[in-house]
Amino acid sequence: MNWKFINSPYLRFLKMYINEIFLSIQGEGLYSGEKMVFIRTEYCNLRCSWCDTKYSFYEGKEMSIDEIVESARNINSGHGASWICLTGGEPLLQKDISVLVDRLSEEYNILLETSGSLDIGRFLPNHVKVKKDIDFKLPSSGMYRKFNDKNISYMEEGDYIKFVVNDLNDFNVAMEEIEKIGKNVKIVVQPVYGTDIKMLADAFIDKAPSNARLMLQEHKYIYGEIRGV
Numbered sequence: 610m611n612w613k614f615i616n617s618p619y620l621r622f623l624k625m626y627i628n629e630i631f632l633s634i635q636g637e638g639l640y641s642g643e644k645m646v647f648i649r650t651e652y653c654n655l656r657c658s659w660c661d662t663k664y665s666f667y668e669g670k671e672m673s674i675d676e677i678v679e680s681a682r683n684i685n686s687g688h689g690a691s692w693i694c695l696t697g698g699e700p701l702l703q704k705d706i707s708v709l710v711d712r713l714s715e716e717y718n719i720l721l722e723t724s725g726s727l728d729i730g731r732f733l734p735n736h737v738k739v740k741k742d743i744d745f746k747l748p749s750s751g752m753y754r755k756f757n758d759k760n761i762s763y764m765e766e767g768d769y770i771k772f773v774v775n776d777l778n779d780f781n782v783a784m785e786e787i788e789k790i791g792k793n794v795k796i797v798v799q800p801v802y803g804t805d806i807k808m809l810a811d812a813f814i815d816k817a818p819s820n821a822r823l824m825l826q827e828h829k830y831i832y833g834e835i836r837g838v
Contacts, residue, residue: 623705626651628669628698630680631837632688636828638742638797639769640720645692646681650706653699655724657750659775659801661834665698674709681713695739696722701732714738725770726755729763741768742797747782749775749801761790769795775804780812787818796821802829 628649635643649662651669672680681693693713700706701723710733713719719739723729725746729736743760746752750773764770770790772783780798787796798821800809806825813823832838 623674623708624671625674625677625703625705625709626669627672627677628665629837630677630684632684632690633838634828634831635692635694635720636826636831637722637799638771638824639767639795639822640692640740640742641824641827643692644688644690645694645720646685646690646717647694647696648677648681648700649696650698650700650703652702653697653724654702655699655726655746655750655752655755657746657752657773659750659773661802662696662698664836674705674712677709678712678716681717691718692720693717694720694722697724699724699727701727701729707733707735710735710738724752724755725760726752726757728757729760736763737765741765743768743770745770745772745783745786747772747774747779749779753782761794764794769797771797771799773799773801774809775801777808777812780809780816784816787821792818792820794820798823800825802826802834 628651630648632646635641635645649665651665653666700721710719720742721739722742725744745756774780774783783798798813800806810823828838
């Protein structure tokens with residue numbers, strides 16, 4: 610997108626629904642440990658049984674892209690975070706998400722956390738500007754088979770598919786799906802917080818392929834289950 614446009618007064622008229630914006634440590638996936646500004650959008654098209662951000666379904670406020678960018682800058686002032694994480698909810702449901710990505714990518718690296726159910730290329734044509742954390746929903750979520758296979762074709766260096774695992778059945782299904790996806794895609798297997806980690810770790814050691822990593826939700830072990838971290 611033309612830089613003159615994304616710095617123009619028209620941005621004040623482009624609106625998105627934002628649940629919260631905060632600074633924290635990324636606790637999930639391949640970018641765990643990175644300091645990031647999180648922009649959590651409102652709304653989600655799925656209803657996972659173990660979802661830990663159900664407040665994002667409805668709680669939010671309308672903000673212009675200018676306001677979002679300025680809020681991120683203010684929160685990051687003096688902290689030096691070089692990453693923005695677009696999370697939700699489901700960020701792809703925001704109709705002006707591509708404009709926000711264009712604007713933010715001039716100042717930050719961007720990680721998109723998405724449910725995997727929507728066609729990323731359709732909803733975010735400029736997806737090459739973001740790193741992608743793409744969920745693959747398993748049976749315990751109640752949203753199994755919602756994954757859009759097209760999303761695999763959009764994956765590039767630094768992107769990965771995340772399988773959130775709640776029990777051994779989830780794990781075994783994940784292994785079957787990972788085999789179908791192939792070994793050229795980076796995989797994260799993430800236990801639901803509070804599950805039997807040792808049991809899943811033993812299963813991972815026994816069965817997981819070389820392109821997979823077992824990773825925990827680090828922020829929850831640091832801060833517990835609270836908002837804004």
